[in-house]
Each structure stands twice: as structure tokens, then as C-alpha cells.
Amino acid sequence: MPDSPIDPFRAFMDYRWDGVSLLPYKEDGAAPFKSVTRQVLFHDPDLKCELRYFEVAPGGHSTLERHEHVHGVMILRGAAEVLVGTEVRAVKTFDLVHIPPLTWHQFRTTGREPMGFLCMVNAERDRPQLPSEADLAEMRSHPAVAVFLAAK
């Protein structure tokens, strides 16, 4: 996280931004995911949310998780299949995804391009929860979700 004042102008080039570090998706190795990077675009004591950019390589996916806090997501590049609760939907550049509280969700790239998305989130938030075997069984009782979760 940047401790210095934020530069008013930070130029974009090739899905990187001036002065913004390319970070691992998760700090620890506990949660399963594949081929995801993270960049924190806005993190400011005067803003009560953060804006992050996540990028998932072709064939990659974010962690299947849920939490009390909400996500406001905009796809910035590429295409994905997204699970929100019991719904699976194909999304593309500039589509919006809203993840309500305590709702299982996961992003998977589709196609040969990386898939990148902006994610707005409260700066103060709870830690994600991972599904138990019972949670997974419940999810798999929904046919579209079972197909989504079986994808490699």
C-alpha cells in the first residue's frame, strides 16, 4: 500500500499504471486461485473505499469465496464467466457485476485474452470465507453452478 501522497496524474500503459505495484492476488497461499494479479489504483485515508484492478490470465480464476462486504465490479478487458450466488453469467468489457453480502462468487476467464476487472470495496472489511464441503455440495445442487465449478 502506498504511504506517500498519491500523484494526481498516473498514466496507463498496457494494463499497468505509473507508480502502481503489481502484487500477488492474495497475501497468503491458503486460498485456491489460478493466475491472478492485483494492483491497488486508489487507496487513500480520505476515501472510504479502495479501487483495485485484478487481472486473470487465460485459463485462470479467482478464489471461490464469500464475505460480509460488497464488491462493485466493472470488467475492464476480456471476457469471463462469473458466479454470483446461484447465477452464472458471461460478461465482457465494461459490464458491471455486483456481489451482495455473504454471496459465493468466482470469476473465470473465457477466451484467449487476459480478463481484467476493477473492484470497488470498503477500505474496512471482513476477511473472505472459503466454502466447506457442505457448502460446495449445496452449490452443486444448482445445475449451472455445478457446470461452472467443474470447469478447469
Added chain:
Amino acid sequence: MPDSPIDPFRAFMDYRWDGVSLLPYKEDGAAPFKSVTRQVLFHDPDLKCELRYFEVAPGGHSTLERHEHVHGVMILRGAAEVLVGTEVRAVKTFDLVHIPPLTWHQFRTTGREPMGFLCMVNAERDRPQLPSEADLAEMRSHPAVAVFLAAK
């Protein structure tokens, strides 16, 4: 502002989003601006910020103003000249702009395309202030700012 639950999936088409209203830039007619529209992409009691999309037609500009609250901006389409404090900078798609507290700022389109930007802002925030004649004189003492403010 939407009072109903937010649809988890809202598709993008031609710089509009499913279920998102096209709004006037400002509710009142008091502040000067030209050819700007507003769409609220995320407004949710569980999120402490809002994400808005503003679009400025060719030749248009936002209000010259300042306020205590901070803006986290990403250009989404087109090109602009942006004033932040005493700095004027050309920006283009996906560049980031951070507006610190109580800092005069204005966006002007450049080129023949509309210019659109995302703006993240605290849900609870103060009202913008407009410059006095003395404020404008001080701003114009900076040559680049004087040129920017003289543009039509």
C-alpha cells in the same frame, strides 16, 4: 438513485448500462458546466463509496470547483485536459486522476470524441464550492492554468 436491490449483472452497451438512468450532471442549474451527463453505477448502503460515470461531449467541460472530499478518477473513453490544483495535464483512456481535498479541478474534452470517466467518491460528502473572483485571479497567476481557464 436506485432503491431496489442492485441487479448482480448489468450489461454495457454504447456507454450505457442496463437499468442505469442517464441523469443531468448537476441537480441544480447554479454551477457552470457544459455538455455533461451522469450515470450512477454503484450506489449501495453496504458500500461507503459511489462509482459514477460522467460523460462530456466534445467541447464540453465539468464545473471548476473544489470540496473537502476526494475523487478517484479513471478515464474510460476519449481524451481530456485536466486541471488539478495548479497542474494541467493531458489524459487519455484508463489514465488515473486523483483530486485531493480542497483542490480546484476541472475536466475539458480534447478531440472530437466524447470523453467519459469513472469517479469514485465517498457516499457521505460535502457540497462543492465555486471559485470567487479572487480565487480565479490567484489561479490565473499560474500561466498554464490561465491558458486552461481561457479555453472555450
